[in-house]
Amino acid sequence: MKRITIETSSPYEALIGENLLDKAGKYMREAGIKAKKAFIVSDDTVLALYGRRVKDALSAAGYAPFTLAFEHGEKHKTLATVEKILSTLCAAEITRSDVLVALGGGVAGDVCGFAAAIYLRGVKFVQIPTTLLAAVDSSVGGKTGVDLPAGKNLAGAFHQPSLVLCDTSVISSLPENLYSEGMAEVVKYGMIKNAAFFEKLEAGNADTENIVETSVRTKAEIVKNDEFDRGERMLLNFGHTFGHAAEKLSGFGMSHGEGVALGMVFACRYAEETGFLREEGLRGRLESALARYRLPALCPFTGKELFKAMTNDKKRFGDTINLVLPRRAGLAEICPTPVETCGEVMEKL
Numbered sequence: 001m002k003r004i005t006i007e008t009s010s011p012y013e014a015l016i017g018e019n020l021l022d023k024a025g026k027y028m029r030e031a032g033i034k035a036k037k038a039f040i041v042s043d044d045t046v047l048a049l050y051g052r053r054v055k056d057a058l059s060a061a062g063y064a065p066f067t068l069a070f071e072h073g074e075k076h077k078t079l080a081t082v083e084k085i086l087s088t089l090c091a092a093e094i095t096r097s098d099v100l101v102a103l104g105g106g107v108a109g110d111v112c113g114f115a116a117a118i119y120l121r122g123v124k125f126v127q128i129p130t131t132l133l134a135a136v137d138s139s140v141g142g143k144t145g146v147d148l149p150a151g152k153n154l155a156g157a158f159h160q161p162s163l164v165l166c167d168t169s170v171i172s173s174l175p176e177n178l179y180s181e182g183m184a185e186v187v188k189y190g191m192i193k194n195a196a197f198f199e200k201l202e203a204g205n206a207d208t209e210n211i212v213e214t215s216v217r218t219k220a221e222i223v224k225n226d227e228f229d230r231g232e233r234m235l236l237n238f239g240h241t242f243g244h245a246a247e248k249l250s251g252f253g254m255s256h257g258e259g260v261a262l263g264m265v266f267a268c269r270y271a272e273e274t275g276f277l278r279e280e281g282l283r284g285r286l287e288s289a290l291a292r293y294r295l296p297a298l299c300p301f302t303g304k305e306l307f308k309a310m311t312n313d314k315k316r317f318g319d320t321i322n323l324v325l326p327r328r329a330g331l332a333e334i335c336p337t338p339v340e341t342c343g344e345v346m347e348k349l
């Protein structure tokens with residue numbers, strides 16, 4: 001098992017290894033979580049698959065487990081779901097010394113984390129991600145929240161978990177398409193900060209434990225330097241600004257992973273066009289790496305179409321867009337770009 005300390009304002013560990021689900025309570029006790037009640041928040045699909053094992057593991061460690069399942073899917077990442085969680089927490093008389101457990105993918109982590117951030121002005125929570133995407137991205141770093149009718153992730157809070165348990169047996173058993181989705185974020189870590197990891201991914205030489213460990217370490221390093229997303233953490237948006245726009249234009253028929261994948265390739269094209277990219281052939285290498293993990297490289301929309309969709313994105317700051325562009329493999333930079341200039345470049349792509 002691998003242990004990584006996430007050094008935020010309230011430090012915590014991410015544990016990565018096989019069959020951690022069955023010892024969730026033990027690891028929570030070891031992390032100093034003294035609660036009596038442990039309230040599991042999950043979606044209906046994940047709860048049916050793993051709820052029993054986690055409940056048993058919590059009971060074995062002396063916690064009284066409770067469960068709440070919301071309907072699965074991004075469309076339930078809403079204030080209504082959070083309200084339902086809050087009401088159920090009240091009904092179960094959960095106190096500030098109890099703990100919430102987010103069991104599932106990114107939606108479970110985000111809504112449970114947000115409920116934990118605001119219930120009684122903040123209670124502890126644990127992240128047990130069951131998808132690769134959640135393990136390598138949303139479960140670490142304390143971003144919680146919901147979508148609003150006006151857009152994704154528009155309401156939320158920073159609230160760090162007390163522990164993250166990444167069970168690689170669960171993650172390895174994902175259907176191929178869900179695994180691929182997570183791999184887009186994994187390739188992103190190689191591209192922005194770790195050339196050796198990128199090479200390993202290109203060669204297909206990393207197993208699930210290695211993939212999760214290196215991704216979480218890379219994210220931990222970035223979050224340590226910029227917990228509240230005012231600088232370096234924006235690097236994690238590599239591929240996302242263009243990718244979100246493509247997702248939006250597809251009517252969200254495109255998955256987040258697919259959007260990030262082709263968004264990263266588009267960022268390479270943008271950086272080629274402006275001369276920012278200094279490594280010849282990097283785009284081809286990225287495209288091959290993505291193909292290895294069954295991810296698309298070709299954006300079905302023009303630069304002009306993407307730009308239009310993008311300028312409504314919440315990551316737009318006044319007249320400047322913080323584009324994240326690749327310099328070479330393992331190095332991306334945040335490039336504040338006037339909106340007008342960005343539009344002119346994208347017209348050509």
Ligand code: GLY
Pocket residue numbers: 137138140141143229233236237
């Ligand atoms: N998912 C991007 C971040 O945590 O900042």
